[in-house]
Amino acid sequence: MNHQAIDSGGAEALELAGRHIVLGLSGGIACYKSAELCRGLIKAGATVQVVMTEAAGQFITPVTMQALSGRPVYTSQWDGREPNGMAHINLSREADAILIAPCSADFIARLVQGRADELLSLMCLARPIDRVPLLVAPAMNREMYAHPATQRNLAQLQADGAVVLGVGSGFQACGETGDGRMLEPEQLVEDLIAFFTPKVLQGQQVLVTAGPTYEAIDPVRGITNLSSGKMGFAIARAAREAGAEVTLVAGPVGLATPRGVTRINVKSASNMLAAVAAHAQSATVFIATAAVADWRPAAPSAQKIKKDGSGQAPRLEFTENTDILASVARSPAAQAGRLFCVGFAAESHDLLENAQAKRLRKQVPLLVGNIGPDTFGQDDNALLLIDAQGSLELPRASKRLLARRLVQEIAQRMAASAALHHQAGTA
Ligand code: CTP
DSSP: OEEEEOOOOSSOOOTTTTOEEEEEEOSSTTHHHHHHHHHHHHHTTOEEEEEEOTTGGGTSOHHHHHHHHTSOOBOOTTOTTSTTSOHHHHHHHHOSEEEEEEEOHHHHHHHHHTOOSSHHHHHHHHSOTTTSOEEEEEOOOHHHHHSHHHHHHHHHHHHTTOEEOOOEEEEOTTSOEEEEEOOOHHHHHHHHHHHHSOOTTTTOEEEEEESBOOEEEETTEEEOOOOOSHHHHHHHHHHHHTTOEEEEEEOSOOOOOOTTOEEEEOOSHHHHHHHHHHHHTTOSEEEEOOBOOSEEESSOOSSOOOOOSSOOOOOOOEEEOOOHHHHHHTSHHHHTTSSEEEEEEEESSOHHHHHHHHHHHHTOSEEEEEEHHHHTTOSEEEEEEEETTEEEEEEEEEHHHHHHHHHHHHHHHHHHHHHHHHHHHHO
């Protein structure tokens, strides 16, 4: 059997390492969030060059942004610091991406018109359009955001090749409530990371199960397990970043839903089975990370079971739950190679042998083994990937990094199996 190990690369790779981001601020109260955004980008490994409009300077000072980015801020096209006197050219040529956050209604209109009478819009116009992406995070009052002029401008901006990020909804500085808030700094960092992620799962519909299940004994008690759901949530996020449409069927966990992922909350294994059955039809990848209870109480009591004073514990009878993964793996779509199934195995010992046996038993092309007690609730893990060719070790790393690696491995195997099916079809 072929066995390989992948080097995790020593220190955890920062997700924006090596990226140079020009962060543009236009005038808006959301400038207060740009300070945190700048820190978030730097924490993720990016270098950040801040460029501000004059209006932005009314909301936050260049001194603050300089201190946070560690670089002098540019505010004028007449900046004498550039030897060639062309800040707009130099700044835009160095950038891996330009992110305007906040992007005001006025600034959106300026971009659409191709205005060039101040540094930030001049720089956006002068950027090499094929090489330097422009992302904008709109921020404005809800009426301004909903106005046909703004919506028309946003559509035009997108047609001109810019990436228009979403807006948040809720309480606004003006006292009104609605759409138009700038996304939170951590959401923008997530969006930027996703933007740079190779789209290896573009066009795929990925269905993920995650977390524990809860099997009721009576209305106040039940049986569950220590699965935190972190691995499954990280996989859902990584698949989404890789371009897939992702549905996440989650057992009872308190984790935040990754951006752009559709989440279905379930409690019991039977609920999970029903949710998976409803979505497996349209899926092209199924990743079963959930720690599904193998058994459920056969007859859960409708009322709380009380002590009867006899000192005797109640006797519980159990029924086996349907194996969700095995049932999906047996479906015609999976058998025909249209639905790629990935199982997980939480073992306590003999990981390789147990995981190999489980892969064959569940009839899945890829099974991911891990040591249960070492992973439950942790932020990091180590994985052993088993397929028909052999095994591949992904050494201890954050679940986030492992999820990204796993998504690449899945994409590679799907491409190989698609090529095989194609060859078989044309032979
Ligand atoms: N699984 C499932 N439905 C179940 C049980 C398990 O979909 N009712 C999936 C899990 O999500 C995981 C894999 O099957 O992908 C784990 O298989 P299982 O045989 O349950 O693993 P263990 O619990 O580790 O099995 P065993 O107790 O036999 O070691």
